Amino acid sequence: MYKKSILSVTLIVLMFVSGFASVTKNPAESKSVNMPENVKAIIEKSCYGCHNTDSKNDKAKEKLDLKTFNTLEPTQMIHALKEITKEVNENEMPPAKFLEKFPDKKLTDAEKKILMDWANNEVKSLIK
Numbered sequence: 001m002y003k004k005s006i007l008s009v010t011l012i013v014l015m016f017v018s019g020f021a022s023v024t025k026n027p028a029e030s031k032s033v034n035m036p037e038n039v040k041a042i043i044e045k046s047c048y049g050c051h052n053t054d055s056k057n058d059k060a061k062e063k064l065d066l067k068t069f070n071t072l073e074p075t076q077m078i079h080a081l082k083e084i085t086k087e088v089n090e091n092e093m094p095p096a097k098f099l100e101k102f103p104d105k106k107l108t109d110a111e112k113k114i115l116m117d118w119a120n121n122e123v124k125s126l127i128k
Contacts, residue, residue, distance in 0.1 A: 031126055032070040033077060039118045046094050046105045074126050081119040081126075088112050088119075 035043070043066060050060035053067040064080055072080065087093040088107065099106050107115070 031074045031077070033081070033122050034125070036118070038114055042107070042111045042115055046107055046111070049105075050094075050098070078123050078126050081123045085116045085119045088115050 048066055049055065050057040051064045051066045052061060053065055055061045064083070069077070069080065084093075089112070094102075094105050094107070
């Protein structure tokens with residue numbers, strides 16, 4: 001009788017653990033953003049200096065950390081990509097104050113289009 005109880009408890013624990021595992025995020029199912037070389041070059045030139053884990057700009061890295069971007073949940077990625085599109089479209093990024101010191105970081109119209117097209121395409125890809 002004692003062995004049956006232990007077996008029952010073991011089965012219940014295994015069922016609970018396997019049920020819990022099926023609810024947790026499966027790394028194979030996680031999504032990541034594809035960043036072509038032309039997009040990487042633009043981001044490295046104009047964005048990465050402030051938007052990375054090692055940046056001294058706490059506000060910028062808190063808002064968007066490009067170094068850890070692919071660890072975000074898909075919904076967070078979608079939100080961030082939409083924000084990138086909005087900020088670039090409204091000429092908010094890079095900020096004017098930053099560009100006073102670093103005018104070479106300014107995005108050209110062609111670079112803005114590349115970033116916005118890329119972000120919009122990645123949103124579509126993540127929604128699928």
